[in-house]
Amino acid sequence: MASRTGGTDEAVRIVxxxxxxxxxxxxxxxxxxxxxxxRWVPPLRRDVRILLDRMRHPFHQHARVEYFLARRGSETxxxxxxxxNHAHNVTHDEKAGFFGxxxxxxxxxxxxxxxxxxxxxxxxEGLDVLRGPCSFSTNEECGLLVEGHDxxxxxxxxxxxxxxxxxxxxxxxxxxxxxLCWWLTYETYSDRILRMAEMVEKRLARRDVAVTMRGLDxxxxxxxxxxxxxxxxxxxxxxxxxxxxxxxxxSFVAKELRPVVRPDLVYFAEVEGEPVGFTLALPDWNQVLRxxxxxxxxxxxxxxxxxxxxxxxxxxxxxxxxxxxxxxxLEVLMYREMFVRAPAIGIDEGEMSWILERNREMNKALxxxxxxxxxxxxxxxxxxxxx
Numbered sequence: 001m002a003s004r005t006g007g008t009d010e011a012v013r014i015v016x017x018x019x020x021x022x023x024x025x026x027x028x029x030x031x032x033x034x035x036x037x038x039r040w041v042p043p044l045r046r047d048v049r050i051l052l053d054r055m056r057h058p059f060h061q062h063a064r065v066e067y068f069l070a071r072r073g074s075e076t077x078x079x080x081x082x083x084x085n086h087a088h089n090v091t092h093d094e095k096a097g098f099f100g101x102x103x104x105x106x107x108x109x110x111x112x113x114x115x116x117x118x119x120x121x122x123x124x125e126g127l128d129v130l131r132g133p134c135s136f137s138t139n140e141e142c143g144l145l146v147e148g149h150d151x152x153x154x155x156x157x158x159x160x161x162x163x164x165x166x167x168x169x170x171x172x173x174x175x176x177x178x179x180l181c182w183w184l185t186y187e188t189y190s191d192r193i194l195r196m197a198e199m200v201e202k203r204l205a206r207r208d209v210a211v212t213m214r215g216l217d218x219x220x221x222x223x224x225x226x227x228x229x230x231x232x233x234x235x236x237x238x239x240x241x242x243x244x245x246x247x248x249x250x251s252f253v254a255k256e257l258r259p260v261v262r263p264d265l266v267y268f269a270e271v272e273g274e275p276v277g278f279t280l281a282l283p284d285w286n287q288v289l290r291x292x293x294x295x296x297x298x299x300x301x302x303x304x305x306x307x308x309x310x311x312x313x314x315x316x317x318x319x320x321x322x323x324x325x326x327x328x329x330l331e332v333l334m335y336r337e338m339f340v341r342a343p344a345i346g347i348d349e350g351e352m353s354w355i356l357e358r359n360r361e362m363n364k365a366l367x368x369x370x371x372x373x374x375x376x377x378x379x380x381x382x383x384x385x386x387x
Contacts, residue, residue: 010072012113017067017079023052026067029079030103031294039152039159041286042294047256051140052081058248059136062087064125067101068117070110078104078111082118084125085137088243097122097384100135100142102164111167123384131176131381133158138241139249143179143354143377144168151375154315154351155285157181158377165378173380177240179354180363181375186348188370189339196368197336200329209271211330213337216266225254227268231278235320240356241379260285264341265314269321269330277321279334283311283347314342314350331365351375 017026027048034040052067054060063085070078083098099118104110115130122130134142141158146165153159204211216224229250236242245253262283269277288307292300316338321330342348354377355362 012077012107012109013071014113014117015069015071017069022069023049023067025076026069026079026101027052029069029076030101033103033105037159037161039149041153041159041290042292043289044292044296045294046296051136058246058252059140061248062246063136065136066121068114068121070104070114072110077107078102078114080104080114080118081135082121083134083136084122084127085243087246088137088241091243092241095127095129097125097127097130098134098137099130099132102133102160104164104167106161106163106167108167108170112171115168115171115173119382119384128384129381130173130384131379134379137243139243139245143379146178146376146378148181148375152290153286153375154313154353155282155289156315156317157351157353168380171382173382176379176381178357179377179379180357180373181351181353181377182355182363182366182371183351183374184339184349184366184369184371186339186343189335193332193336193339193369196329196332200332204328209328211333212270213333214268214270214275215341216261216263216268218263221254221258225250227275228254228278228280231268231275231320231322232318235277235322238323240358257282262345264345265338267334267337267341269334271325276325277330277334278318279316279338280318281314281316281338281342281350283308284313284315284350285311287311309346312347312349314347316350316352319352327361331362332369335365335369 015022017023027045031042035042050056054065063083066082068080068082069076079101080099081101083100085098089096097118099115102114104114119130133144134140135158141156143158144164145158145160149162229245229247233244237244260282265281265283267279268275287310288304291303291307319331319334339348342350352366352371353375355366
């Protein structure tokens with residue numbers, strides 16, 4: 001496939017990245033192209049390499065992925081992945097394809113060639129809609145940043161130049177769903193949440209329901225991970241775009257997160273000793289990663305050790321309550337618990353993300369606590385012509 005641009009006679013060529021060298025080029029393009037962007041935080045190359053590896057990352061056990069590079073002459077000018085996520089399509093009974101890992105020069109021809117390659121591949125797979133960006137699914141990084149480009153991204157969230165939005169929309173992609181990022185500080189929440197939590201506790205007491213909070217027990221790590229997996233898959237089951245995690249995926253995530261998890265920021269809501277909800281927050285390790293250059297070596301590890309105590313805010317990645325315990329105010333009690341625990345380790349503000357725009361209950365709760373929307377991601381979609 002080739003595409004031409006008015007600025008040069010050289011065509012944009014699309015090639016599949018399949019060899020070790022080509023996959024390496026796929027990875028390195030982001031570091032070369034985005035490396036001068038002061039907002040972009042380079043992920044560890046090791047992590048990206050494992051994520052893309054069809055033999056090592058468990059996502060590939062239920063998905064098909066093709067990687068593409070865009071080249072003009074001998075220069076690489078963009079990249080994209082086309083994804084068929086069987087687990088998503090079985091869960092939602094649809095034929096959806098996804099694109100992810102999109103990085104490209106500010107050139108309409110490059111974007112057209114890359115997204116055109118993803119569309120063509122998805123049509124050949126028998127899919128009828130293309131969504132993205134998702135790298136690879138809603139269980140990993142997803143969404144195109146459309147508001148908040150002048151704000152540093154927090155841990156495990158993407159960042160892209162503002163003109164990506166124009167390039168994607170010019171190719172016929174439309175909004176499928178917005179993902180909201182809320183910012184909450186101790187000063188704005190403290191009085192409100194204490195009053196609201198007290199009201200919730202009184203209301204639950206009248207129904208003879210006692211909720212207790214239990215912190216993560218690192219000595220029982222396998223059992224705690226199994227509890228989180230069960231709660232995650234049950235609590236998020238009806239969410240737009242949700243894909244349940246397999247045992248292999250949860251084990252992989254648990255292994256990756258264990259070295260950076262703070263037990264103070266992971267806890268369970270229990271009723272009569274049974275977990276009915278959980279909260280998972282992480283210190284914003286992006287404040288450390290931005291100084292590591294995407295490399296894991298003695299020098300970068302030393303930097304990480306020296307900087308880890310400078311992390312002053314967090315990201316709330318997950319908060320979920322089982323369906324039968326919703327609309328009882330448990331989320332308020334869980335928010336209160338988080339901001340009792342966090343200041344004890346020097347953190348008094350952070351991002352709650354992401355929340356589906358359609359999740360009125362959770363968004364209303366955050367607004368009532370004094371949080372504000374300060375960044376927004378968008379997942380796009382485009383119907384694919386068949387034939």
